[in-house]
Amino acid sequence: MKTVQIGNNLKSFFTEIGKLSFFAGRFFKEVFTRPFEFKELLRQCYNMGNRSLFLVGITGFILGLVFTLQSRPTLMEFGAQSWMPSMVSISIIREIGPVIIALICAGKISSGIGAELGSMRVTEQIDAMEVSGTNPFKYLVVTRIMAAILMIPLLIIFGDAIALFGSALVENLKGDVSFQLYFNKVFDAIEFSDILPATVKSFFFGFAIGLVGSFKGYNCTKGTVGVGEASNSAVVYTSMLLFIIDFIAVFVTDIFFEL
Amino acid sequence: MDKTKNIVPILRIKNLKKSFGDNHVLNGFTLELYEGENLVLMGKSGSGKSVMIRCLVGLMQPDEGSLEIMGKDISKLAQKEFNELRTELGFLFQGSALYDSMTVRENLEFPMRQQNKTEEESLKLVLEALDSVGLREALDLMPEELSGGMKRRIALARAIILKPKIIIYDEPTTGLDPITSKEIIQLMRNIQQNYKTSSLIITHDVDCARVISNRMILLIDGINYAEGTFEELSANKDGKIQAFFK
Numbered sequence: 001m002k003t004v005q006i007g008n009n010l011k012s013f014f015t016e017i018g019k020l021s022f023f024a025g026r027f028f029k030e031v032f033t034r035p036f037e038f039k040e041l042l043r044q045c046y047n048m049g050n051r052s053l054f055l056v057g058i059t060g061f062i063l064g065l066v067f068t069l070q071s072r073p074t075l076m077e078f079g080a081q082s083w084m085p086s087m088v089s090i091s092i093i094r095e096i097g098p099v100i101i102a103l104i105c106a107g108k109i110s111s112g113i114g115a116e117l118g119s120m121r122v123t124e125q126i127d128a129m130e131v132s133g134t135n136p137f138k139y140l141v142v143t144r145i146m147a148a149i150l151m152i153p154l155l156i157i158f159g160d161a162i163a164l165f166g167s168a169l170v171e172n173l174k175g176d177v178s179f180q181l182y183f184n185k186v187f188d189a190i191e192f193s194d195i196l197p198a199t200v201k202s203f204f205f206g207f208a209i210g211l212v213g214s215f216k217g218y219n220c221t222k223g224t225v226g227v228g229e230a231s232n233s234a235v236v237y238t239s240m241l242l243f244i245i246d247f248i249a250v251f252v253t254d255i256f257f258e259l
Numbered sequence: 260m261d262k263t264k265n266i267v268p269i270l271r272i273k274n275l276k277k278s279f280g281d282n283h284v285l286n287g288f289t290l291e292l293y294e295g296e297n298l299v300l301m302g303k304s305g306s307g308k309s310v311m312i313r314c315l316v317g318l319m320q321p322d323e324g325s326l327e328i329m330g331k332d333i334s335k336l337a338q339k340e341f342n343e344l345r346t347e348l349g350f351l352f353q354g355s356a357l358y359d360s361m362t363v364r365e366n367l368e369f370p371m372r373q374q375n376k377t378e379e380e381s382l383k384l385v386l387e388a389l390d391s392v393g394l395r396e397a398l399d400l401m402p403e404e405l406s407g408g409m410k411r412r413i414a415l416a417r418a419i420i421l422k423p424k425i426i427i428y429d430e431p432t433t434g435l436d437p438i439t440s441k442e443i444i445q446l447m448r449n450i451q452q453n454y455k456t457s458s459l460i461i462t463h464d465v466d467c468a469r470v471i472s473n474r475m476i477l478l479i480d481g482i483n484y485a486e487g488t489f490e491e492l493s494a495n496k497d498g499k500i501q502a503f504f505k
């Protein structure tokens with residue numbers, strides 16, 4: 001009985017992966033064909049970017065603050081507190097910043113897209129668009145995925161900057177390190193090989209956030225219950241996908257830049 | 260409406276079949292709608308009325324049968340051609356299906372996106388459509404600010420914005436109070452007269468059918484069980500037919 005259940009779960013998992021891949025394929029087909037929905041793209045960029053700014057800022061600030069506070073005692077034990085700016089900056093820019101902020105965005109943006117498109121589906125708004133001769137996939141899905149691809153990297157850069165500011169604040173208050181000295185050390189420590197892979201992977205994070213949210217919402221069924229499920233599963237699937245992308249990104253970075 | 264039999268139907272559904280697993284919803288449904296006609300389709304809940312119109316507007320693929328709109332078999336059309344043909348169809352959804360994130364004006368402008376109209380032309384058409392439903396003052400309101408009846412009227416304005424030749428109404432009076440229902444029915448009659456449209460009306464509302472229909476089809480067990488005028492059908496002694504008029 002259990003074997004059958006595992007088999008069914010595996011089957012539905014791979015079916016879902018297949019549908020998601022097909023959905024992604026349709027995105028790549030439609031993104032390069034006219035008409036382009038620039039106005040809607042800008043509206044989505046504004047919605048995603050502007051409305052997530054505060055959340056990402058707070059998260060980044062607390063992240064930098066806590067990370068520095070937690071690391072200080074250990075570094076002090078080895079008399080290595082002067083390494084704090086380089087350690088924090090490399091950790092945040094390479095890994096912690098992009099992953100944490102992408103996860104926060106998965107919770108806010110991906111679930112938002114899932115719920116919005118899901119409710120549009122169950123209230124026949126997507127059908128109404130299709131009946132009016134407009135391509136709803138292009139208008140609703142392509143614009144949202146593109147907006148996420150464009151906005152997530154910017155949000156990550158913003159979050160990283162705020163996190164470094166939070167870290168500098170702790171060092172300034174606890175270690176009497178001036179902001180200028182702190183950021184001089186940060187910029188000395190950061191290399192091209194730290195920024196490029198992190199930036200490239202943040203575009204993929206944006207793609208995953210937009211894609212999964214749109215996929216879950218666009219294919220929503222079962223009325224209002226389905227909307228909740230779409231929103232919830234968008235966060236779960238996106239978070240999983242973010243870690244998979246991160247693993248691949250670290251693996252590929254290691255090949256090209258020898259971490 | 261017998262004279263209409265001599266002319267080519269503007270909409271023709273022939274031997275339409277659709278099943279969901281073992282549930283055979285449509286078993287060879289056939290329908291012809293003629294120019295200027297108001298055809299009412301009645302059936303019980305779950306009888307396949309919505310499935311039929313979803314197949315007709317391309318939201319669902321039928322298992323068998325042919326669907327012709329203005330003489331064109333929709334199964335043989337490319338997506339682009341079908342989208343162009345769709346502009347000749349107005350569709351009033353049961354739940355109005357107004358776009359929540361857009362104002363009334365944006366809702367009405369939405370079907371004109373592919374029409375390359377200037378802002379002035381679009382606004383003129385929007386105001387004209389709003390005047391037709393008596394809601395010009397709602398131009399800049401959001402759907403959440405409208406009552407159920409107003410939403411239905413705005414949805415009706417959106418359905419006629421491109422001056423379609425055929426309008427499909429899916430339960431136009433469901434969920435409305437009797438007074439608002441009468442207003443909507445009156446609006447449908449006005450639109451039919453002013454825009455010279457042909458209408459396919461799916462309804463449970465006997466009053467709506469009596470007032471608006473030229474001809475009626477009763478959909479029972481996935482087929483057109485009976486066809487005729489309201490008077491003919493309401494006078495029919497068949498128990499299954501009488502159930503609709505009691």
